[in-house]
Amino acid sequence: xxxxxxxxxxxxxxxxxxxxxxxxxxxxxxxxxxxxxxxxxxxxxxxxxxxxxxxxxxxxxxxxxxxxxxxxxxxxxxxxxxxxxxxxxxxxxxxxxxxxxxxxxxxxxxxxxxxxxxxxxxxxxxxxxxxxxxxxxxxxxxxxxxxxxxxxxxxxxxxxxxxxxxxxxxxxxxxxxxxxxxxxxxxxxxxxxxxxxxxxxxxxxxxxxxxxxxxxxxxxxxxxxxxxxxxxxxxxxxxxxxxxxxxxxxxxxxxxxxxxxxxxxxxxxxxxxxxxxxxxxxxxxxxxxxxxxxxxxxxxxxxxxxxxxxxxxxxxxxxxxxxxxxxxxxxxxxxxxxxxxxxxxxxxxxxxxxxxxxxx
Amino acid sequence: xxxxxxxxxxxxxxxxxxxxxxxxxxxxxxxxxxxxxxxxxxxxxxxxxxxxxxxxxxxxxxxxxxxxxxxxxxxxxxxxxxxxxxxxxxxxxxxxxxxxxxxxxxxxxxxxxxxxxxxxxxxxxxxxxxxxxxxxxxxxxxxxxxxxxxxxxxxxxxxxxxxxxxxxxxxxxxxxxxxxxxxxxxxxxxxxxxxxxxxxxxxxxxxxxxxxxxxxxxxxxxxxxxxxxxxxxxxxxxxxxxxxxxxxxxxxxxxxxxxxxxxxxxxxxxxxxxxxxxxxxxxxxxxxxxxxxxxxxxxxxxxxxxxxxxxxxxxxxxxxxxxxxxxxxxxxxxxxxxxxxxxxxxxxxxxxxxxxxxxx
Numbered sequence: 001x002x003x004x005x006x007x008x009x010x011x012x013x014x015x016x017x018x019x020x021x022x023x024x025x026x027x028x029x030x031x032x033x034x035x036x037x038x039x040x041x042x043x044x045x046x047x048x049x050x051x052x053x054x055x056x057x058x059x060x061x062x063x064x065x066x067x068x069x070x071x072x073x074x075x076x077x078x079x080x081x082x083x084x085x086x087x088x089x090x091x092x093x094x095x096x097x098x099x100x101x102x103x104x105x106x107x108x109x110x111x112x113x114x115x116x117x118x119x120x121x122x123x124x125x126x127x128x129x130x131x132x133x134x135x136x137x138x139x140x141x142x143x144x145x146x147x148x149x150x151x152x153x154x155x156x157x158x159x160x161x162x163x164x165x166x167x168x169x170x171x172x173x174x175x176x177x178x179x180x181x182x183x184x185x186x187x188x189x190x191x192x193x194x195x196x197x198x199x200x201x202x203x204x205x206x207x208x209x210x211x212x213x214x215x216x217x218x219x220x221x222x223x224x225x226x227x228x229x230x231x232x233x234x235x236x237x238x239x240x241x242x243x244x245x246x247x248x249x250x251x252x253x254x255x256x257x258x259x260x261x262x263x264x265x266x267x268x269x270x271x272x273x274x275x276x277x278x279x280x281x282x283x284x285x286x287x288x289x290x291x292x293x294x295x296x297x298x299x300x301x302x303x304x305x306x307x308x309x310x311x312x313x314x315x316x317x318x319x320x321x322x323x324x325x326x327x328x329x330x331x332x333x334x335x336x337x338x339x340x341x342x343x344x345x346x347x348x349x350x351x352x353x354x355x356x357x358x359x360x
Numbered sequence: 361x362x363x364x365x366x367x368x369x370x371x372x373x374x375x376x377x378x379x380x381x382x383x384x385x386x387x388x389x390x391x392x393x394x395x396x397x398x399x400x401x402x403x404x405x406x407x408x409x410x411x412x413x414x415x416x417x418x419x420x421x422x423x424x425x426x427x428x429x430x431x432x433x434x435x436x437x438x439x440x441x442x443x444x445x446x447x448x449x450x451x452x453x454x455x456x457x458x459x460x461x462x463x464x465x466x467x468x469x470x471x472x473x474x475x476x477x478x479x480x481x482x483x484x485x486x487x488x489x490x491x492x493x494x495x496x497x498x499x500x501x502x503x504x505x506x507x508x509x510x511x512x513x514x515x516x517x518x519x520x521x522x523x524x525x526x527x528x529x530x531x532x533x534x535x536x537x538x539x540x541x542x543x544x545x546x547x548x549x550x551x552x553x554x555x556x557x558x559x560x561x562x563x564x565x566x567x568x569x570x571x572x573x574x575x576x577x578x579x580x581x582x583x584x585x586x587x588x589x590x591x592x593x594x595x596x597x598x599x600x601x602x603x604x605x606x607x608x609x610x611x612x613x614x615x616x617x618x619x620x621x622x623x624x625x626x627x628x629x630x631x632x633x634x635x636x637x638x639x640x641x642x643x644x645x646x647x648x649x650x651x652x653x654x655x656x657x658x659x660x661x662x663x664x665x666x667x668x669x670x671x672x673x674x675x676x677x678x679x680x681x682x683x684x685x686x687x688x689x690x691x692x693x694x695x696x697x698x699x700x701x702x703x704x705x706x707x708x709x710x711x712x713x714x715x716x717x718x719x720x
Contacts, residue, residue, distance in 0.1 A: 099622055107622050107647055109598075171648075238469075262459055262467050265650075271641045278638035281631045284653025287467055288531075290625070291651045293644025 001025055002032075005349060006132025007323055008058040009048035015327045016048060019058055021128055023136045028073040031142045033085060038130035039064025039157040039316070040342040041187070042248075045330050047117050051273070056117055062130025063089040063115040064156040064343070066145060076139045084152065086143040086306060087135060088159035089114060089296050092121045095140070103300035105141075131323065133349055143303050146310040154315035157187065157341040158306060160296065161316060165192035165244060166305040167297030168267040169199060172242045176200035181236075181243035182221070183256060185212045188246035188269060190317060190340040193219045195305075196244070198312040204236065206256070215339070219317070227255060238287065240264055248272050253279040257289055265290040316341045322348035361385055362392075365709060366492025367683055368418040369408040375687045376408060379418055381488055383496045388433040391502045393445060398490035399424025399517040399676070400702035401547070402608075405690050407477050411633075416477055422490025423449040423475040424516040424703070426505060436499045444512065446503040446666060447495060448519035449474060449656050452481045455500070463660035465501075491683065493709055503663050506670045514675035517547065517701040518666060520656065521676065525552035525604060526665040527657030528627040529559060532602045536560035541596075541603035542581070543616060545572045548606035548629060550677060550700040553579045555665075556604070558672040564596065566616070575699070579677070587615060598647065600624055608632050613639040617649055625650040676701045682708035 476489030
């Protein structure tokens with residue numbers, strides 16, 4: 001066992017606060033990692049505040065982890081101390097079901113082990129995430145990071161926001177000659193724009209906020225459509241090969257379905273707390289369109305995504321924060337007041353509290 | 361011009377009644393067909409009664425047509441007088457858009473011409489359907505029927521109910537080793553059961569009516585699940601490759617979505633008048649499931665379906681009626697009191713009214 005230090009929520013209404021706990025000593029297949037950066041995902045907030053009614057307290061969130069290997073087990077072959085690595089939303093799965101055999105651990109028939117809020121395979125124990133100084137993860141769930149040192153904080157969000165958008169874009173074979181819509185310009189959407197553009201597609205960003213137009217173009221969108229403007233929307237009717245919808249707030253799906261061409265798909269990656277208005281079946285039937293879902297990505301595909309992003313110079317647009325400012329960051333995230341991801345600099349945990357780093 | 365005789369609705373509230381009108385003389389690419397049988401589709405009733413608010417009166421319904429060729433134009437090469445042929449839901453399309461080029465005339469970018477209720481390509485004129493003694497159709501929209509003479513009445517429903525179920529089963533590559541669900545045992549559902557079974561899939565029929573169990577097994581289902589029974593449903597969770605949902609009445613889609621395995625698709629072929637309850641996005645995300653739509657099928661695929669059905673001895677289960685009993689048939693159809701399709705014997709039109717043939 002090693003002593004770990006992090007930040008935990010101890011109840012739905014308690015602000016995150018310093019928390020000490022134990023990590024297992026690295027086993028033969030384990031990699032021990034000092035955490036350098038951890039992105040702040042909306043799921044962290046949902047879990048800290050028990051908004052999905054499944055939180056086990058104390059809860060240490062964080063699943064967009066970049067760190068440096070400090071030790072490896074005897075059977076570990078892919079990593080050695082000093083390597084820069086990533087850990088995403090999963091730290092284990094059954095490794096023997098059909099989805100696991102296919103590299104789709106996120107759909108493990110026996111349930112993958114979340115990086116936080118478990119339950120761990122076999123024991124059912126709670127797991128503690130990346131808002132902490134170190135973590136121990138089995139080799140199969142550790143990713144190689146080949147970005148340069150200067151980019152590492154901005155790499156962290158790739159481990160969740162990056163793979164969540166990359167996976168459906170790949171599954172639906174987005175590439176040159178395709179017209180792709182990205183709905184919403186937040187943590188997920190801004191990654192979707194960058195990745196879809198790098199895949200060679202023509203990218204149209206849909207937003208309700210006209211003031212995001214300039215930023216979307218800077219991020220790589222070829223065109224921006226204000227989805228509240230019916231004329232702008234109508235001009236794109238029946239023209240999209242694929243739409244990636246990153247908006248979790250309930251909204252009118254039909255407005256986007258009618259923009260798909262024959263056999264077009266809209267993939268949803270956000271699950272709304274209350275349902276979207278029911279989509280019109282007629283819009284699905286008339287052009288054989290599809291609504292699909294997608295959940296993060298498998299480990300093999302996550303590595304592919306990291307390599308793709310390194311090759312194309314893609315990182316997240318981030319705002320670094322100190323860990324003691326996490327609650328302020330949450331409040332700003334709730335107001336969508338972040339471009340486009342907060343990332344905790346874990347040095348702030350190792351070197352203790354300091355003056356607030358994040359303007360409220 | 362030739363004088364045609366049929367049955368038409370002249371207003372939403374007028375019973376169908378004898379009606380005379382003109383058909384064009386066959387042009388160089390046309391096939392003239394004496395109609396032998398015409399199936400009765402729910403769309404006929406929707407149109408006769410203007411339930412889709414788009415009916416042009418007078419309206420002669422009918423798009424499940426089997427007949428005998430009486431004359432062909434000079435440029436017609438595939439048919440000759442005496443041939444037994446079929447005509448389905450379409451009699452024309454633009455023939456120059458991308459979907460038409462791909463044999464997907466039902467998704468014609470310029471709108472296909474319905475066999476009834478038009479509008480005709482170019483002229484925008486109304487079209488008159490199969491509740492009539494003869495029809496003139498361009499060669500590209502005429503299908504070859506290779507079933508035996510004794511089966512011809514029961515072949516008619518293949519032209520709509522058959523292709524509507526065959527097309528999505530083919531699109532999603534249903535075959536041996538697949539577990540396929542068919543939701544609803546009506547005109548569409550009973551064709552879906554027969555075709556999916558002939559494709560080699562394991563077929564599970566979902567119905568709200570326990571008394572349909574025996575009939576579903578007779579039609580080829582390997583198993584019947586009463587969808588109102590939560591225990592029966594739960595036993596199939598996450599196990600289906602594909603579900604074909606033929607039920608147009610609003611119902612809980614989630615009950616079926618959770619039965620799909622990873623990457624499973626549920627295709628809807630019925631458009632409800634009021635929306636289904638909104639499906640839960642979580643069920644789509646967690647196993648990368650999909651909801652899709654599908655509309656009849658293209659001409660090439662309709663021919664493939666007819667040939668497939670002839671090869672496998674598949675026809676519709678029908679109840680033949682005389683044309684003067686069409687309103688009684690509609691009323692029984694509204695009560696789902698038909699196994700499983702009414703088909704009009706067009707001799708009843710040629711030989712005038714007689715005693716009622718259909719028990720009310």
